[in-house]
Amino acid sequence: MTSHYSRRSFLKSAAGTAVAMSALSYSRVLGANDRIRIAQIGCGSRGIGVHMAGVNAHAKSQNVEITAVCDPWKVRTEMAAEQTRQWYGRAARQFVSYRDVVALDDIDAVMIASCDHQHTTHLKAAAEAGLDAYCEKPLAKRMDGLIAAVDAVKKAGTIVQIGTQLRSYPSFTGCKKLYATGILGKVGRIEQRRNANQPYWYGYLKDVKKQDVDWKEFLMDAPDQPFDPVRYSGWYGYRDFSDGPVPGLASHFLDLVHYITGATLPISCVCMGGTFTWIDAHAFTCPDHVQALWIYPEGFMVSYSTNFGNGGGNSFDIFGDQGVLDMVNWNAPVLSADGHADSKIGIRGKTNVEDVPMPDHFLDWLQCIRGRKTPNASIDAGFQHAVACLMAVRSFDTGNRIIYDGEKREIRAG
Numbered sequence: 001m002t003s004h005y006s007r008r009s010f011l012k013s014a015a016g017t018a019v020a021m022s023a024l025s026y027s028r029v030l031g032a033n034d035r036i037r038i039a040q041i042g043c044g045s046r047g048i049g050v051h052m053a054g055v056n057a058h059a060k061s062q063n064v065e066i067t068a069v070c071d072p073w074k075v076r077t078e079m080a081a082e083q084t085r086q087w088y089g090r091a092a093r094q095f096v097s098y099r100d101v102v103a104l105d106d107i108d109a110v111m112i113a114s115c116d117h118q119h120t121t122h123l124k125a126a127a128e129a130g131l132d133a134y135c136e137k138p139l140a141k142r143m144d145g146l147i148a149a150v151d152a153v154k155k156a157g158t159i160v161q162i163g164t165q166l167r168s169y170p171s172f173t174g175c176k177k178l179y180a181t182g183i184l185g186k187v188g189r190i191e192q193r194r195n196a197n198q199p200y201w202y203g204y205l206k207d208v209k210k211q212d213v214d215w216k217e218f219l220m221d222a223p224d225q226p227f228d229p230v231r232y233s234g235w236y237g238y239r240d241f242s243d244g245p246v247p248g249l250a251s252h253f254l255d256l257v258h259y260i261t262g263a264t265l266p267i268s269c270v271c272m273g274g275t276f277t278w279i280d281a282h283a284f285t286c287p288d289h290v291q292a293l294w295i296y297p298e299g300f301m302v303s304y305s306t307n308f309g310n311g312g313g314n315s316f317d318i319f320g321d322q323g324v325l326d327m328v329n330w331n332a333p334v335l336s337a338d339g340h341a342d343s344k345i346g347i348r349g350k351t352n353v354e355d356v357p358m359p360d361h362f363l364d365w366l367q368c369i370r371g372r373k374t375p376n377a378s379i380d381a382g383f384q385h386a387v388a389c390l391m392a393v394r395s396f397d398t399g400n401r402i403i404y405d406g407e408k409r410e411i412r413a414g
Contacts, residue, residue, distance in 0.1 A: 034063070035063045035064065035065055036064045036065075037064075037065055037108050038065070038067065038110065039068035039070065039101045039110045039111070040052055040066055040070065040080060041101055041111065041122050042111075042112060042113035042115070042122075042136075043071035043077055043080040044076060046113040046136065048079060051111040051362075052111070055366070058362060065088050067092050067106070068092050068093045068095060068107060069081055069094055070097070072218040073212055073213050073232075074212050074213075077094040080094075096214045096217055098114075098125060102128075102131060107131065108369070109132035109134070110126045110133050110134075111133070111134040112126070112133060112134065114136070115218070115241050116138055116141050116235075116236075116242040116243070116248075117222050117242070118220055119135055119139055119140060119149075120141070122135070123160070124145075124152045124153075127152035127158050128152055128156065130156055132369050133160045134160075134163065134365050135160060135382070137247075137251040138385070138386055139162055139383065139385065140386040141243065141247070143387075143411060146387070146390070150382075150383050154379065159369050159375060160375070160382070161368070161376070161377055161378075162255075162382035162385075163377070164255035164377045164381065164385060165361035166256055167256060167361075167376055168358050168364055168376050169331070169358070170356055170357055171330060171333055171353065171355055172260065172330070173355070173358050174354050174355045174356045175318075175325060175327060175333050175353055176259055178335065178354075179318070180262075183320075183323070183335070184319075184320025184321075184322055184324075185323070185340075186299075186321045186322075187261070187300050187318055188300050188301065188320070189301050189302075189303065189318075190257055190300060190303070190317070190318045190319070191304075191316070191319070192250070192316045193304075193306075193307070193313050193315045193316075194245070194249050194304070194305075194306050194314060195306060195311050196307075197308070197309070199237060199286070199288050200248070200249075201237030202234070202237075202278075204233055204234050205233050205234045206233040207229065208232050208233050209229075210229075213227065215227045215232075218232060223240055234284070236248065236286070237285070243286065244286030245306035246292055246389055246393060246396075250304040250306075250389065251385050251386075251389055253304055254294075257302055258381065258384050261318075263296045263297075264384050265384055265388070265406060266294035266295060266302070266387075267294075267296065267403060268294070268391075268402065268414070269292060269294045269295075269388070269402045269403075270402070271291065271292035271391075271393070273287035273289050273306075273396060275289070276288060277289070278308065289306065289309065290305065290396070291303075292396075315328050316328045319339070321340060322337075322340055322347060323335060323336060323339070323347040324337075324338045324339060325353070332352060334351065334352055334353065335347060335350070336349065337350075361376065387411065390411055391411050400413035401414060402414070
């Protein structure tokens with residue numbers, strides 16, 4: 001087997017010619033038994049149940065092993081290590097800090113399922129270490145961190161897949177193909193209403209013992225504060241660590257808007273909201289109701305809203321002047337003539353959108369690592385959804401209409 005150093009050197013030198021290199025030819029260069037060795041950073045339910053499980057589903061076909069796990073809460077690293085023992089016959093090494101992981105000389109990639117405020121720090125460190133990465137959404141909580149991480153990835157030439165996995169669904173890829181035909185006519189509005197009876201952060205509350213957590217490692221650059229098991233386990237609900245439904249849920253929606261329509265970055269955004277239903281002793285600071293509107297240069301408005309006081313009224317629609325693409329059922333979107341019975345383009349009644357077969361999101365990433373190709377949710381796609389989310393958060397905080405300056409990579413009131 002080639003050494004880790006020479007392998008990374010090969011990957012970087014191959015980046016310029018990787019477009020023409022198939023996954024098979026890459027495997028032959030490294031040797032048929034060369035294994036992709038992965039570390040998991042963040043071992044919560046997402047890290048173990050989605051990232052690790054998603055990669056392990058392709059462990060044999062892609063010759064993959066998870067060899068290290070990392071989390072500030074030792075209970076979760078122990079769970080993750082035990083899971084790897086069951087899968088591979090040997091337990092992954094356990095770490096508290098991402099710094100120890102990226103310093104390893106015998107891993108090739110990391111999967112980042114850490115807290116929102118940590119994503120860009122972890123991704124930047126991975127890129128600077130020459131490691132490929134799978135990084136959860138939302139990609140960033142701050143604009144400066146976003147720019148630093150994206151620039152580090154581009155400089156290193158690493159293969160990065162962002163965790164907006166819906167764009168790898170055959171159903172949504174079918175919607176992308178359908179949209180490109182122009183059958184909807186002039187699209188003026190794209191809308192999602194994503195509601196629930198309770199904010200999702202309540203479902204993460206757990207009994208966490210102070211002695212089991214490296215609190216400073218968790219806080220990172222968040223404001224210093226005493227350990228609190230509710231704030232640790234329910235971090236999704238606190239603005240120090242997350243910014244609520246728009247980056248938490250609408251990041252998926254915005255990424256799909258970009259994927260399906262080909263749009264990239266909005267011109268402007270306004271956003272309002274607050275906590276109107278779930279006012280209790282936990283004093284969560286993320287809003288349980290929010291409404292955001294973006295204007296895109298392609299000539300349409302994008303609307304997202306969340307009501308965490310009532311689970312009814314969910315929707316996901318692209319409205320054209322010749323019909324509607326209804327995607328509220330993620331696995332079975334429907335094209336209809338609703339709102340325009342005399343369609344000039346030929347929409348009649350309701351028709352199921354045909355799937356376009358796709359590798360799942362983890363398989364796509366693994367194949368791209370071997371072939372040195374751009375994955376389906378590239379770092380550019382992550383930058384785009386992150387900018388749109390950050391615009392909404394800034395508008396929510398200031399009450400201003402926010403614009404994006406692409407030349408300066410800056411969001412500001414305007």
